């Protein structure tokens with residue numbers, strides 16, 4: 001099977017050149033929602049903790065972009081927050097990369113909700129999913145994962161398609177919290193308490209979220225950031241028909257802290 005190893009495309013010095021080798025940073029890889037702008041991959045975020053990295057979600061189009069930052073087999077883990085395709089579809093591509101591509105010989109941890117592996121096996125109607133990927137189930141029995149070296153993940157279930165897990169990453173006295181997809185809730189501000197960077201979906205811009213739809217819009221996100229006492233709010237996962245400038249203005253009015261949109265490839269330092 002011919003492969004053009006994406007590791008050849010890596011600009012490995014980008015990170016070190018930015019002088020962030022000892023920082024906790026967030027690098028948006030895919031910032032789109034379930035559909036998006038032509039230049040957007042779906043949900044995916046790279047977290048760098050010193051020399052170590054992990055990936056939060058891997059929606060469609062994200063793997064190729066992730067490969068521009070590092071070879072995926074060097075990740076500590078991929079964290080999947082929930083089973084909606086725009087947060088996990090590129091596991092289909094990652095499996096090929098790890099089993100038969102440049103990742104061959106490595107095994108990458110995939111932390112996700114119950115049913116993730118079964119969903120992928122059913123989609124492909126193939127076994128062999130354990131060759132390059134090691135699936136680990138999150139849940140109430142496991143709401144903290146210590147990756148060693150002071151890199152700790154904490155999870156909280158949030159209301160969206162059940163189960164959906166928000167995740168907080170602590171390392172070196174800094175913290176990043178990612179709310180996954182969710183409607184307003186009490187668990188997320190608790191998990192995010194005092195975090196340096198809070199990454200929240202803003203599916204509907206500054207417009208009202210339709211009744212019964214478990215998502216956030218700008219003022220919701222701002223209120224969560226304020227309740228959590230987060231130091232900085234980063235918005236993402238907005239559908240293309242909504243006005244992002246208006247959303248930024250609305251969130252900035254209510255959050256009381258700096259607010260910005262996640263931009264693919266633009267590093268946010270915790």
Ligand SMILES: [Zn+2]
Pocket residue numbers: 082084160161181
């Ligand atoms: Zn979702």
